[in-house]
Amino acid sequence: MAPKLCVLCETAKAMLRRPKTGQQICRDCFFYVFETEVHNTIVEAKLFKSGDSVAIGASGGKDSTVLAYVMKTLNERYKYGLELFLLSIDEGITGYRDDSLETVKRNQQQYDMPLKILSYDELYGWTMDAIVAQVGRKNNCTFCGVFRRQALDRGAAMLGVDHIVTGHNADDIAETILMNIMRGDIARLGRCTAICTQGEDTIKRSKPFKYAYEKEIVMYAYFKKLDYFSTECIYSPDAYRGHARAFLKDLEAARPSAIIDIIHSGEAFEVKEEVKATQHVQQTCQRCGYMSSNPLCKACTLLEGLERGSAESGLTERARKKLEAEGPTPENIRTIPFFNKTPSGNPGLSIAVEIPA
Template sequence: MEAGEEKSKKAGGECFYEVFEEEIHQVIVGNRLFKFGERVAIGASGGKDSSVLAYVLSELNRRHSYGLDLFLLSIDEGITGYRDDSLETVKRNEVQYGLPLQIVSYKDLYGWTMDEIVKMIGLKNNCTFCGVFRRQVRSKFLHSIPSLSKFLQNRLFCFMILCLVEFLKALDRGAALLKVDKLVTGHNADDIAETVVLNILRGDIARLSRCTSITTGEDGPIPRCKPFKYTYEKEIVMYAYFKKLDYFSTECIYSPNAYRGFACEFINDLERLRPRAILDIIKSGEDFRIATTTKMPEQGTCERCGYISSQKWCKACVLLEGLNRGLPKMGIGRPRGNVNGDYKDIKARSTAKTIESKQCGSLDF
């Protein structure tokens, strides 16, 4: 009886694996996420999403002959007791999945670790720095010219950026070495639904119009793909658990109060009442349209580092300038206008020479 139950359980698990993997395959094929022979970087944090993504993508690549050149790309933010442990998981994944690994650190690129930043500014705004830096390194490390992702245009709110996504500074040698065609991330349906809610709450129509796209940055140097767009987080957890995949499950020690957490709780409450709530929110986000009369911010490039920006300097350069000058809150929560309603960036002009003379950082391979 026990043997029969075990066999039945195994058969059920095999069916789940097959359905899970086939759904991801259909998403990849149906949305034409990849082309044969492309070099693809998998954003790897060691967590369940990226670990499952790396495993499934390597399996599908072999099974369906995608012809992709896959490798893992990890970021070391310098968070003692968190990132150092998770990177050990990524290093094991490198061996387990047979995928080469490249690690880039905040310290080498920006001269600061997250521990040092938190020591300087406290816990209140640390996710702002981490979110901005991680997204930029992911784009810049993979290509030496500006990517499409722009930095925050509106006032920065504490903890509104999840450490997902996005990574740091432009690296000519790294770009020449890697020659990346695409970046894939483990963002799942829950993550995307949370982002839709966040963009609605902060009135960010620019991000709302593109946050549900399965591929972004197609007209830029490095398109970003989300094969798990329609995959529930609970499905990923089940897959990782029953497949006995090696992943790191500890939460970032600096993120418990992140604003995104409130959106997550809200969506979880909705899901209890309506199981399809997550996919419904994504569908609603896809159906949003920006009126033709709405004036969208114009994208340019940062005068200091060349990264995409709607301002004179990108947010990373502004934040770094504040850190380096001992003013870590520079650029965070700055009023958008003076008492007369006219915006005058006095500090930016007065420190223009200082900003332009500083370097974001560099890294040799």
């Protein structure tokens, strides 16, 4: 029996079935369509302009490793004129993040990009190991997620970049749409399908892999023999997200287009105007100057709870009231340095950046 030919080039032998389309294609065509679709996403959303400085959120995992590789490739192929950096956040998880950061350091050499690592310890005075020791494993993902978002913005500001790109893929976005619908988080639902988000004074943040399937990212890394770290976070069990993820995988198995179909659905609807009017207006945190929908941002609220030995106060209304009843915030607790993003992007706090040798 003659080998099956690639349906795209019709010359080479088909090597794989594309998870996104089900087409049987060759390896070269797979690289080409994967990269071109990311390029289409970037061009369609007008993500960059020539001369932009862009930080790639790098964890050492498959998504960010492939993102760094593809961004570098497309920047050269289509002459975007971008200055690319790697930006990593060290959450302080022994046996997980320290290992994955080693991968990022190798990527720094391989891709010839400057690397900046900013740690939770440096910024908040707490590592995730210390946080888990206080709060246990149930809600630690809330702390980590809130702290990481702000840490990325602050790291980017230190690098003086205009833009952060992250490795969120189509599976992540589809999963987030489902989760936000199921838990009634209308504010996040309204913005989770946006490819690019930017507050008034925050750094632009975007997801070039918005339409890239996780399986294809793994396939790309595998065929390109990219160097990445592939262990799940040791503190990761987020039961609710776990349910949504398992469900999404079932949907994908039943019909592979389900992931992209969910994203299309998410892009087709929006929050009603009358509902938007009831949502919190964006303001800046009184304590640290970061964007917030309340007088205190979530990171400052969580940090105060940790400092005062009442981590629950950042999570439940009852615990927050109990903490308030104990009296005003003591002056001697650690707080997050004030975030004052200037147009040049430098908030006044400078930390040395490692330049590839």
